[in-house]
Amino acid sequence: MARLIRMDQTGHTTLAEWTAGDAAATEDAVAAFRAQLDAGYYAVVSTGEGHADQVGELPMDAELVILRRPIAGG
């Protein structure tokens, strides 16, 4: 089962879970994904050790999509 999680003050929150054949769950996941992007989060998919890709659309084949906040120079 694929998951969309957001890093937040609780550690992380699972916003959606979906499987390839479940249209309703997928639709909910896409809606949650877009809402978080609109709220200013960036979505990242870890693609192996040392690699990560930012995504603008929910990748249906990803196992885990992580939402992070923007970083800035301190």
Place this chain on the structure above:
Amino acid sequence: MSTARVLPETAAVYWRPRLDAARLRRRGRGWTLSTLAHTIPFLATAALLMALEPLSFPVAAIAVVHAWGIPALYANRGANVVRPRPRADCGPERTALGLLGDLLGHEARELHARTGLAPERGRLGVWLVGEAGALLVRPGGRRVDCWCVKVDGDLPSADRTAHLLLALREDEEGFATVANLAFSGAVWRLRRRLPPAMRPALQTARACA
């Protein structure tokens, strides 16, 4: 590390040229020159005072202390970027640590557990990612750059580290462009200023760089 996409945060610092290995070397040389410019005048003053009048020893000693102290203050500023911040409650911290652990390999996870710094090999060198900054040990292991970079909001410390780690993995050069350089200099200079628990991470990064 992926360079397919540019870190979006670089748009907020559009006036900064994108950092690459050559620019990083130039900035390092600039830091070395600046350190010399702070140090040499004080040492020269001390030498001149002693040559002119040995009884001026106390004033010469003060000049030498300045020559030693100014670079030490810069190194301390560099070490501050990875100093641990106050921890969140145990529950969120544990949850965040689980996610961070999933992002790290076995050895990196073990090093993070011991030192609080997550190692990450990049093209620019070996990074040690903390919760409010990162150290970059350059190839050869002699020079280290200390980068101050943060994520806003009330987050567990492991989540802060995970934020920085993911951004670094997305776009290493973009990450270094967004971050503020707090110190660049010899590894030994920084090592003395780091909390003792973090020193093994620097040693490991130096060996890998």
